[in-house]
Amino acid sequence: MDTQATMKPYVIGLDLGGTNSVFGIVDSRGEIKATTAIKTQGYDTVEEYVDASVSAMQIIIDQVGGIETIKAMGIGAPNGNYYSGTIEFAPNLSWGHNGIVPLAKMFSDRLGVPVALTNDANAAAIGEMIYGVARGMKNFIVITLGTGVGSGIVINGQLVYGCDGFAGELGHVIMRRENGRSCGCGRFGCLEAYCSATGVARTARELLATTEEPSLLREMDPEQITSLDVSIAAGKGDALAKRIYEFTGKMLGEACADFAAFSSPEAFIFFGGMTKAGDLIMEPIKKAYNANVLNIFKGKAKFLVSGLDGSSAAVLGASAVGWEIPD
């Protein structure tokens, strides 16, 4: 074993989002020692993006004692492939939408440390395992409820990547085989089309358009309604808004019942903006799960909300991918 390497105290985490790229230098207890950020967009080429990233990182690397203190770098990125360290055809990245970008290798060449990359939901799962509510768990599923529905699956203590690095797309299991909603993936009836933040807003517009029921949401332009608006209205006791979350949670619970038949996880962990709705979403999930799951699984799985601090969760998750790189 390379004792030098194992004694390096920090890992860099990069949360590469559609708008911002947030860098954090993280120690083994999940404390963020230094942080910086750049815009993700606005570069013509990936080389320019990497140049800007390295310049920004250099400042925080110097703050913690130089590159000698850095064990590795972990990246959570849309369409990230762990096996190849590439970002593949990411639709929302100006420098990454029409090809395969070997981002892990590019950063590794520039920094001289090992770099691992995975998609954001997988990073969240590893983050929960190392720093969050999944510490000590060997079998769990993280479901990210954001603009889309993502997932990171851990089985026998390992992230599930599958034969090609793309396993864990639970937002795209089919929940409605007849008359399903169109999904961004080009198919119909996916979990994501109903249970993402945008799916919740669609449910709101559908219910407002097809009923006469009074609701605080009627005071808004239907096209502008967000899942947060629905959550606020539900918090004020709005019956229609509550029903939207009940519908959403019920479908998530039904989906989790099927996921249990696959990997019988110890816990389902929900991550992302929509978890702020709290019991409004979690109670219907649990109720539908126990009503739908196979008898042998009833009452076994825990339903948890991410234990990672909201603002830094994605950076911590990304850094955790770096800690997982073998010495």
Added chain:
Amino acid sequence: MDTQATMKPYVIGLDLGGTNSVFGIVDSRGEIKATTAIKTQGYDTVEEYVDASVSAMQIIIDQVGGIETIKAMGIGAPNGNYYSGTIEFAPNLSWGHNGIVPLAKMFSDRLGVPVALTNDANAAAIGEMIYGVARGMKNFIVITLGTGVGSGIVINGQLVYGCDGFAGELGHVIMRRENGRSCGCGRFGCLEAYCSATGVARTARELLATTEEPSLLREMDPEQITSLDVSIAAGKGDALAKRIYEFTGKMLGEACADFAAFSSPEAFIFFGGMTKAGDLIMEPIKKAYNANVLNIFKGKAKFLVSGLDGSSAAVLGASAVGWEIPD
């Protein structure tokens, strides 16, 4: 490492079925050196069943050179739990239906060798990995099409047992959330209710009752129709019988498309009596899979039929569980 132990050339496999218990002594290349069988039923207690088993096994153990040549024993059994080595509430076993039977420990105590036990579908998956078409694969799913629909899931080269030993119940994902068929598990719309051998027979009865279409199957008592009858009629060109397999295969393909979103396997391997229908079932599976799977998975997974010899497949699978026991 115990060099003695690793040099023992044989493992005993026990295929514990509802009717017969078949024992085989198997070498590391999957050759069955000796075999025997007893009835599974007809014993008041599990002790009597184990007594009868050990007496039967003793003869074949002596044939191969005594217990010193036996490395381990593997058991494939309904409701078998790998973690605990127990059979739990197996409805079809007279001596095992109302409790938890520590069968692995009982055999280990009597034989003096390590004994591992798992359910039959998991045994089939390990059998395919060690002796069958999954040799060299790290990510695949075995789907058993018999009286029920079972599954054994391998991820990163390991069988998926989940937090409680009961993972891999893919026969019980819900394929019809509205007006689903009743399933033996007490719920409605499970894959097993449609795609098991009994499900195929139900589909036949439904189609015969709800259409006037001529069919060879109309010559039979509807209650007596089996999936084999449907397969024979389809082989003779019977259009209605063919449609039954198309319906069955389509649903299996749709289910596999969801399973791909979970673990992105390199292959789906079908095992059990219904695979004898060959392309009648396999072609609709592949067609529906590619029509329904997420774009990134299209055309990647192989669809294979078990490579284990039919009559001895279950014994080989069980023996493979024995080989997997660490030294």
